[in-house]
Amino acid sequence: MGLELHMKIYGIDFTSAPSKSKPITCAEAWQEADILHIEKFYRFANFPDFMDFLQQSPVWIAGVDFPLGQPRKLIENLQWGKTWAEYVDRIGKMTKQEFVEVLNLYRQDRAIGDREHLRQTDRLTGAISPMKVYGVPVGKMFFEGAPRMLKAGFSILPCHPTDDPRIVIEIYPALVARFLIGKQSYKSDNKQKQTLVMQSLRQDMIRLLRSQISKTKYSLDIAINNQLALDCIDDASGDTLDAVMATIQAAKAYRQLNLGIPDFGIPEGCDRLEGWICAL
DSSP: OOOOOEEEEEEEOOOOSSSSOOOEEEEEEEEEETEEEEEEEEESSSSHHHHHHHHHHEEEEESSSSOOOOOHHHHHHTTTOOSHHHHHHHHHHHHHHHHHHHHHHHTTOOOTTTSSOOOOOHHHHHHOTTTOOOSOOOOHHHHHHHHHHHHTOOOETTTBOOOOOOEEEEHHHHHHHHHHHHOOOOOOGGGGGGGGGHHHHHHHHHHTTHHHHHHHHHHHEEEEEEEHHHHHHHTTTTTTHHHHHHHHHHHHHHHHHHHOGGGGOOTTTTTTTTTOOSSS
């Protein structure tokens, strides 16, 4: 696959219900030698505008922060199909409420601890179950995201590779945040819980991303222009900063390919039915 030297790299902070107050946030970057230039942000208040945006550019890699797959145990127990494309297409024909009701019904009468399964990649990263539809509703994010990526024909790695030069990988910004500040809370969607301490942590995170510490970790100098850095600090929801961290993870995966590491560093033996969080 011939990929452009300065191809666009997107980091996408996703939501299952985009709106003007809670848009899908996308950071755009490009890589020059060992420098990652993060220069633009886009915000989308609805899914059609978001998908139109992705269709505009012919070549890119996007790191998305929603689960691209469901646990193998769930798929096999519900007999949803033998391949990722088969079960995602099946789910895409449901309404969101139908999908939620299927998962609710599945959880009933199951033993505590066996109601929301984890994928192999979730166990390795500390991510929550992609079946979760309450609290942090990553299951709803999967429902709104994965079928749209499949229908658009993008190359979904490692689940559903195609010849399309628009490549989608799953990432997890929390891994970058943990590297920078441990498990301290730096964001909240609840305005009552947004604090100056969180704002100070976001400022520290930007400083660390621009530092030698990050270059050692990610093998990249991270260049964020000053206005975007201020946006990251000022956005108390954390969505802007999460999009930046998603971009860094996508760039790291892309760099691995450039260094001759196949499949963006995704292990050959990973479960393609479930998917894989890149840049572990």
